[in-house]
Amino acid sequence: MDKLPYLFILNPNSGTSIGKKAEIIGQVIQNFAEKSGNQATVLFTKERGHATAIVRENLAKTNWKAIVAVGGDGTVNEIARALIGTDTPVGILPLGSGNGLARHLGLPLTLEGSLKRIFEGKIITIDSAQLNDIPFFCIAGIGFDAYVGYLFSQQSRRGLATYVQVSVQSYWNYKPQSLRLNGVDTQAFSLSFANAGQFGNNAWVAPQASLQDGLLDVCVIKPFPKWYGTSLAYRLFTKGLKNSRYIEYRNMTELSVEMDAPPVIHYDGEPMQLETNFIKIKINPESLRVIV
Ligand SMILES: Nc1ncnc2c1ncn2[C@@H]1O[C@H](COP(=O)(O)OP(=O)(O)OP(=O)(O)O)[C@@H](O)[C@H]1O
Known part of the structure; x- marks a missing residue:
């Protein structure tokens, strides 16, 4: 043995x-x-x-x-x-x-x-990724989910119920952000850089993502009417985002995002206020061994 x-x-x-x-x-x-x-x-x-x-x-x-x-x-x-x-x-x-x-x-x-x-x-080898110099393994992102993550981190109670409560409260006033994605002007409600497919709690932002394909699945949630939120949430939890007209996916090995001001980001659910408005994200293929 x-x-x-x-x-x-x-x-x-x-x-x-x-x-x-x-x-x-x-x-x-x-x-x-x-x-x-x-x-x-x-x-x-x-x-x-x-x-x-x-x-x-x-x-x-x-x-x-x-x-x-x-x-x-x-x-x-x-x-x-x-x-x-x-x-x-x-x-x-x-x-x-x-x-x-x-x-x-x-x-x-x-x-x-x-x-x-x-x-x-058994042991498999998976990709990891980084946002500037911050490593992540599951998903990093900018926009609504990072904002909610930031507010959630300031609550005394944790857990799914608190998360849902903070999400719903912030949803109504949240405004999509202007950013430049690889130099192209883009409006986004949220931008997720998915190495794995879900945020946690089976919220599948990129169900097709693979940890072993050497690629990030970048998910842009474009601005949408507020009434559409429940449909998006339903799609998120039923692996159905791909069929929404407000969703755009791209496979990338690296990308840059430029914002007007340093954004709040999250990496693997951890919120963080950046000090720069320039972000580089890249994948590091086959860089971590994991027991599965
Ligand atoms: N002893 C500690 N006291 C306070 N915070 C800690 C301690 N050890 C780690 N942390 C922090 O606790 C936070 C939450 O940890 P973790 O993400 O593992 O749990 P979670 O948020 O409940 O799970 P998930 O991210 O899967 O939703 C992390 O920011 C981590 O840095």
Whole structure:
């Protein structure tokens, strides 16, 4: 049996209720590993960005079989960014709110099912991407979803219900943005750079996206009448956006976006206010190993 150890990094801030259960989940991971003849070290993050620091500190110390993100897409991002171009695979134990990458990959969403998959699954190599120097693995974007992500991050309550509430409230006053996409003037309600197909919670902005095609699926949601919003939302959750006249898809390996002012963006659901109005996005083919 292969005895290389696994490093699990748990973000107690992921999802809506890990916090109080973090220690118990850590214990479940340890017990499951032991029972299945594996070794696991479980570490807990203390703040935003800490997961990246933990990987960097520990990567050279031991030959890890895999480093597992216990949390949502933000936690996967923090861990995977330190594993790009290395042989060490990332595992995903999806305990976040949206779990876009895990859902795209069809991974189990239960604790036991995920642990079994992590210890028994196979490894594939996927593309990663970057927005300026920010790596992302699932989807990055500008526009309405970035704006909502930014407002959501300022709420004290998390979870899907809060997200829906913030989305609906901001929808009515939100105005499409003017930008230049590869130098061409474009009006967009939102612009998504999809490596994987969904934001999380099965909101499929680019259901056709593949993590292994060396391409980004760029989805432009063009300005639309407000009454059309429910139809777009329905299409988003039923993989039907492609048939809308307000949607345009392009496959690209890199692109540039220029805005009039530094925009709020999101990468893998993490909102961020940029300090520049020039954005370059590019794909890095076959750059991350993942357990599936
Ligand atoms: N110990 C911590 N305390 C506070 N925030 C943390 C801590 N560790 C990580 N974070 C931050 O928590 C945020 C949320 O993490 P994550 O994205 O994994 O969960 P989520 O938002 O519930 O899931 P998803 O992105 O799948 O919807 C990230 O911004 C991450 O940097």
